[in-house]
Structure formats: structure tokens, C-alpha cells
Amino acid sequence: xxxxxxxxxxxxxxxxxxxxxxxxxxxxxxxxxxxxxxxxxxxxxxxxxxxxxxxxxxxxxxxxxxxxxxxxxxxxxxxxxxxxxxxxxxxxxxxxxxxxxxxxxxxxxxxxxxxxxxxxxxxxxxxxxxxxxxxxxxxxxxxxxxxxxxxxxxxxxxxxxxxxxxxxxxxxxxxxxxxxxxxxxxxxxxxxxxxxxxxxxxxxxxxxxxxxxxxxxxxxxxxxxxxxxxxxxxxxxxxxxxxxxxxxxxxxxxxxxxxxxxxxxxxxxxxxxxxxxxxxxxxxxxxxxxxxxxxxxxxxxxxxxxxxxxxxxxxxxxxx
Amino acid sequence: xxxxxxxxxxxxxxxxxxxxxxxxxxxxxxxxxxxxxxxxxxxxxxxxxxxxxxxxxxxxxxxxxxxxxxxxxxxxxxxxxxxxxxxxxxxxxxxxxxxxxxxxxxxxxxxxxxxxxxxxxxxxxxxxxxxxxxxxxxxxxxxxxxxxxxxxxxxxxxxxxxxxxxxxxxxxxxxxxxxxxxxxxxxxxxxxxxxxxxxxxxxxxxxxxxxxxxxxxxxxxxxxxxxxxxxxxxxxxxxxxxxxxxxxxxxxxxxxxxxxxxxxxxxxxxxxxxxxxxxxxxxxxxxxxxxxxxxxxxxxxxxxxxxxxxxxxxxxxxxx
Numbered sequence: 336x337x338x339x340x341x342x343x344x345x346x347x348x349x350x351x352x353x354x355x356x357x358x359x360x361x362x363x364x365x366x367x368x369x370x371x372x373x374x375x376x377x378x379x380x381x382x383x384x385x386x387x388x389x390x391x392x393x394x395x396x397x398x399x400x401x402x403x404x405x406x407x408x409x410x411x412x413x414x415x416x417x418x419x420x421x422x423x424x425x426x427x428x429x430x431x432x433x434x435x436x437x438x439x440x441x442x443x444x445x446x447x448x449x450x451x452x453x454x455x456x457x458x459x460x461x462x463x464x465x466x467x468x469x470x471x472x473x474x475x476x477x478x479x480x481x482x483x484x485x486x487x488x489x490x491x492x493x494x495x496x497x498x499x500x501x502x503x504x505x506x507x508x509x510x511x512x513x514x515x516x517x518x519x520x521x522x523x524x525x526x527x528x529x530x531x532x533x534x535x536x537x538x539x540x541x542x543x544x545x546x547x548x549x550x551x552x553x554x555x556x557x558x559x560x561x562x563x564x565x566x567x568x569x570x571x572x573x574x575x576x577x578x579x580x581x582x583x584x585x586x587x588x589x590x591x592x593x594x595x596x597x598x599x600x601x602x603x604x605x606x607x608x609x610x611x612x613x614x615x616x617x618x619x620x621x622x623x624x625x626x627x628x629x630x631x632x633x634x635x636x637x638x639x640x641x642x643x644x645x646x647x648x649x650x651x652x653x654x655x
Numbered sequence: 656x657x658x659x660x661x662x663x664x665x666x667x668x669x670x671x672x673x674x675x676x677x678x679x680x681x682x683x684x685x686x687x688x689x690x691x692x693x694x695x696x697x698x699x700x701x702x703x704x705x706x707x708x709x710x711x712x713x714x715x716x717x718x719x720x721x722x723x724x725x726x727x728x729x730x731x732x733x734x735x736x737x738x739x740x741x742x743x744x745x746x747x748x749x750x751x752x753x754x755x756x757x758x759x760x761x762x763x764x765x766x767x768x769x770x771x772x773x774x775x776x777x778x779x780x781x782x783x784x785x786x787x788x789x790x791x792x793x794x795x796x797x798x799x800x801x802x803x804x805x806x807x808x809x810x811x812x813x814x815x816x817x818x819x820x821x822x823x824x825x826x827x828x829x830x831x832x833x834x835x836x837x838x839x840x841x842x843x844x845x846x847x848x849x850x851x852x853x854x855x856x857x858x859x860x861x862x863x864x865x866x867x868x869x870x871x872x873x874x875x876x877x878x879x880x881x882x883x884x885x886x887x888x889x890x891x892x893x894x895x896x897x898x899x900x901x902x903x904x905x906x907x908x909x910x911x912x913x914x915x916x917x918x919x920x921x922x923x924x925x926x927x928x929x930x931x932x933x934x935x936x937x938x939x940x941x942x943x944x945x946x947x948x949x950x951x952x953x954x955x956x957x958x959x960x961x962x963x964x965x966x967x968x969x970x971x972x973x974x975x
Contacts, residue, residue, distance in 0.1 A: 367804070367807075369807050369808050369811055372804065423770070426769070427766040445747060446810060447807075449747050451807065453739075453772075453803045454800070454803035454804065456777070457803050458800050461797050461799075461800045464789070465797075469789040469793075473781075476781040477781050477784070479777040479780075479781075480774070480777040482777070483773045483777050484689055487687075487689050487692045487767075490767055491690050
């Protein structure tokens with residue numbers, strides 16, 4: 336059967352029904368008596384994402400014996416938190432395109448985008464509290480707190496061409512991997528798994544989250560904007576120095592490094608490719624994905640763990 | 656003794672020690688290994704606010720038998736949520752002055768202000784979850800959710816010169832009173848009060864919160880910018896139609912109303928004063944404050960209830 340399914344379909348297969356129901360949950364969560372909220376909600380629902388974070392909750396839960404309604408509620412909260420950060424990122428970056436559609440700040444304005452993001456943040460915790468899912472809320476608020484610390488760290492490191500690979504990885508871990516890790520941990524809790532399995536799944540999530548961010552940063556240099564549904568080159572434009580450039584600069588002479596700081600986009604991309612920055616970053620991402628797979632190898636084969644292993648490979652091989 | 660104390664000092668007297676400790680709690684909560692977070696934290700700590708919302712938590716708790724550490728933790732979370740909204744408001748309104756000091760978006764930039772706000776939102780819930788204060792977190796996430804709905808509703812009603820008083824009051828309740836009400840309810844819970852007392856304190860908080868917002872809106876027309884530490888006139892400039900103008904428009908002829916929509920600031924203020932819009936709004940605020948006092952009259956006299964009654968009067972008589 337698997338030969339007729341795309342890799343994405345194979346990955347989502349064990350929780351496909353749950354993911355379909357999640358789409359309805361999202362539409363319902365975005366509905367509001369306030370016209371503006373419900374109009375934006377419709378737009379967000381149409382802006383279909385990859386739903387990676389909620390899928391992590393559902394797959395991790397599926398390893399154990401989850402209550403389906405509870406894992407879907409946690410998946411809903413994780414996706415709302417993620418969407419809140421997208422609304423804020425697009426607004427402060429003045430981005431006009433996301434997932435192939437105009438952004439909320441483009442269709443409405445920055446103010447609306449920021450406040451709608453706040454609304455989703457608060458509502459995400461509210462839906463968990465309303466259902467008494469306090470341990471889930473605790474893990475997700477800690478993960479979200481780390482995520483925002485990562486975003487602050489990223490701004491602190493802006494235009495710092497001298498940042499180390501370690502500082503970059505630490506930032507990527509906080510900014511992206513902490514929510515991936517929290518999503519997996521929450522799934523493990525809902526599946527009723529033990530402390531050790533919970534910690535393994537968290538490691539898995541953090542590993543693929545860091546790898547995911549590195550690949551994102553690579554694609555911002557070499558991706559195809561039409562495939563990704565958003566423009567490339569925004570990291571460098573905003574002074575975010577990422578792994579492909581960090582690695583390339585390590586191989587450069589002092590004069591070359593000086594020149595690159597003031598160089599045009601095309602020259603920077605050429606420099607990174609010549610100095611092996613893309614391959615280096617990709618290799619680090621692959622290594623992280625392998626380590627993530629190893630972290631859950633002890634669970635033995637089941638549809639959910641197979642999907643998680645496949646997802647780890649797929650995320651580092653993606654072009655979108 | 657009371658004759659030598661200002662009204663503000665009389666109000667805070669029953670929880671003065673707790674409020675002093677809260678300042679240290681805030682400094683500690685804002686501290687971070689991330690340079691940018693800790694620099695903004697220092698600025699926020701210096702930007703001393705009136706601390707009304709945390710004071711509500713502490714005073715409401717004091718009516719019962721609170722654990723002081725718990726009520727201070729809840730007060731800390733409420734103030735962090737409030738500060739998060741200020742960071743976002745200032746950023747999207749491009750405000751440059753708050754509490755007499757330059758805003759975070761002025762000293763740093765809009766991006767930093769938005770992300771730091773997100774950080775405070777997430778951290779507020781995290782500090783509660785970390786201490787197992789789940790019922791407190793539940794009430795505050797519901798209150799914050801309503802608050803963001805109020806902000807969205809406000810944007811939906813922008814430039815709607817025809818909005819009714821009822822729609823305005825509903826918006827003010829959501830936007831401002833829901834967090835005031837949640838703060839009081841949380842205090843009641845921590846003080847171990849019963850359901851009925853909890854509901855009375857929530858009504859009190861919602862009443863003074865709505866009154867507070869109306870007075871804020873009045874001051875945006877007739878306040879003294881140097882006393883308030885922020886400029887006036889920003890509501891109208893941003894298309895926010897508030898009670899003084901709504902009330903004045905009700906008294907106007909159709910031609911006059913048409914003229915006011917396109918009029919300059921000075922003319923709008925003159926029109927509102929002539930048509931009694933300021934007095935009308937102030938009278939509504941006073942009536943709400945009286946009803947709030949009545950809601951807690953059943954508790955009998957004690958230092959905390961006396962302070963809450965005094966606060967209700969003071970908030971509608973303020974000029975800052």
C-alpha cells in the first residue's frame with residue numbers, strides 16, 4: 336500500500352482521522368461573535384499549514400493509549416500557539432506571503448495581526464484550562480516561554496557576524512525545538528507513557544525541531560519561493576546570521592569575511608555555496624535527525640514510531 | 656493617621672508590604688541570561704506603574720486568609736499579563752511615552768516590543784503552572800482571552816461613529832474589566848472565600864474596571880499630558896470612538912454630527928464639552944463605581960474592604 340502513498344501521507348496515516356478532525360476543531364476554535372475575529376479565523380483556517388506540531392502530539396500519544404479527545408485538544412492548543420507566533424512574526428517582519436496566501440497583516444494590518452496573535456495565545460491556554468488539562472498546559476507554557484526566549488536571543492544576536500555555531504544552535508533549540516519537544520512530551524503524557532519514554536520523546540522532538548530550523552535557514556538561502564509559498568532571503572535582510580553563513584565564514588579569509596558583511600544577496604549566496612556552507616548545515620541537520628530517530632529506537636516498531644522515524648528523515652530532505 | 660497619608664497610600668496600606676515585595680518579585684521575574692531580555696526588564700522595572708491589578712489580587716485575598724506567597728505570585732502574573740498588553744499596545748500604536756518614560760518600542764523597536772510582550776504572556780502562565788496554581792491560571796487565561804476579544808472588538812468598531820453606548824460598554828468590559836474582574840476573583844480564591852463572595856468580588860472588579868476605562872477615555876480628551884506621562888488625543892486619532900463622543904453625538908443635529916466626523920481635534924473637544932459628553936461619561940463611571948462598592952458592602956468593614964471601597968471612588972476621581 337505504501338508505494339501508492341506520498342511520504343507525507345505515510346507519516347500522517349496512523350493519526351490521519353485525528354488530523355482531519357483537528358481541522359474542524361480549528362475552524363470551531365477560530366469562530367467568534369466578533370466579526371473581525373471570525374473573518375481572520377476563516378482566513379487562518381484556509382491557510383492550511385503542514386500541521387507538524389499537532390501531528391507530533393498525536394503520534395507521540397498514539398505510542399501509548401491516549402484519550403483521542405484529549406490528544407486532539409492538546410494538538411489544537413499547540414497549533415494555536417504556533418499560529419500566534421506566525422501572526423506576530425509576519426507582522427513584525429512585514430511579510431506579505433505565508434503558505435501561498437496573503438498574510439493577516441497584509442489583508443488587515445499590523446495591529447490586527449498582533450492582537451489576534453495575543454488572542455490565540457490566551458485562548459490556547461484557556462481551552463486546556465477549561466478542560467482541566469493542567470499538566471499539558473504546564474508543559475506548553477514552559478515550552479512557549481523558552482520559544483519566546485529564543486526569539487529574543489535571535490534579536491540580541493542580530494547582525495553579529497561573529498556568532499559561534501554553538502550560540503546559533505542554542506538559539507535554534509530555544510526558538511523552534513522547545514515547542515517541538517513540548518508537543519512530543521505532551522503526547523507522551525496523554526498516551527500514559529512513563530518518565531523515561533517521555534524524556535526520549537522530548538529529545539526526539541528537540542532534535543527534529545533543531546534540524547527543522549536549520550533546514551529552514553538553508554532554504555532561506557537556496558529554496559524556491561514559488562514552492563515554499565513565501566519569499567526567500569529574509570533572514571539575511573533582517574540581520575539573522577544562520578548556520579550556512581556561519582559555516583562559510585569559518586572557511587573564509589579575514590578580507591573575504593569583511594567583504595561579505597557588506598555584499599549583495601547574490602554574492603553572499605555564491606560565497607556560501609563555494610565555501611560549503613549549505614552542505615555543512617545540511618549535514619548537521621541530518622545528524623540531528625539521526626540522533627532523534629535513535630532516541631525513540633527503544634520503543635520498538637509500531638505505526639506511530641515508524642511515522643516519527645520517517646518524519647525525522649523527511650523534514651531534513653524537504654524543499655518546502 | 657489617615658489625614659497624613661495620601662489617598663493612594665491609604666488604599667495600599669493593608670497590602671503595602673506585599674506590594675513592596677512585589678517590586679522585587681518583578682525585578683527577579685524580568686531577570687534573564689539573555690542580555691536583551693534583562694535590559695528591557697530593567698527598563699520595565701523602572702517604569703513604575705500604579706500596580707492597580709496586582710493590588711486588587713492582594714486586597715481581595717486579604718479579605719480572607721491568604722497564603723501571602725501565593726497571592727503575590729498571582730499578583731505577579733497579573734502584572735506581567737498587563738505589562739505584555741502595554742508592550743503590544745505601545746508597539747502597534749507607535750506610542751513613544753508611557754508612565755513618563757520612553758516606551759520599549761521607542762528605545763528598541765517594534766519587533767522587540769512585540770516579542771518581549773509574548774515572552775511576558777507565556778512567562779505569566781509558566782510561573783503559575785510551575786507553582787501548581789492551576790485554578791488561578793484558569794481564571795487568568797479566561798480573563799486574558801476576554802481581554803483580547805475586547806481589543807479585537809475595539810478594532811472592529813474603529814471609525815464607527817454610529818456605535819451605541821451599549822456596544823461601547825460591552826467593549827470596555829471585555830477589554831479592561833475582564834482582567835480587573837479576574838484579578839479580584841483570583842484574590843478571593845486565594846483568600847479561601849466562598850462562591851458567593853467570589854462572585855461579588857468579581858462583580859466589584861468588573862464594575863471598577865469598566866469605570867476605569869471610561870475615565871481613561873475621558874482623560875484622553877481632557878487630561879493633562881504632563882500629569883499623565885503620555886500624550887492625549889490618541890483614541891480619536893486612531894479611530895476609537897469612546898463614550899464622551901458617543902454621548903455628545905446623541906445630542907447633536909445630523910448636520911453637526913456630519914461636521915464632527917471630519918473636524919479637527921480642538922473642535923471635537925469643544926463639541927464634546929458643549930454637548931455634555933464629558934459630564935455624561937463621568938456620571939456613568941461614578942454610577943459603576945457606586946455599584947461596585949455596593950457589590951462588596953455585604954463583607955462588612957475590614958481594612959481590605961475599606962481600601963477596595965476607597966479605590967472605587969478614587970479611580971473615578973483621578974486625573975492620571
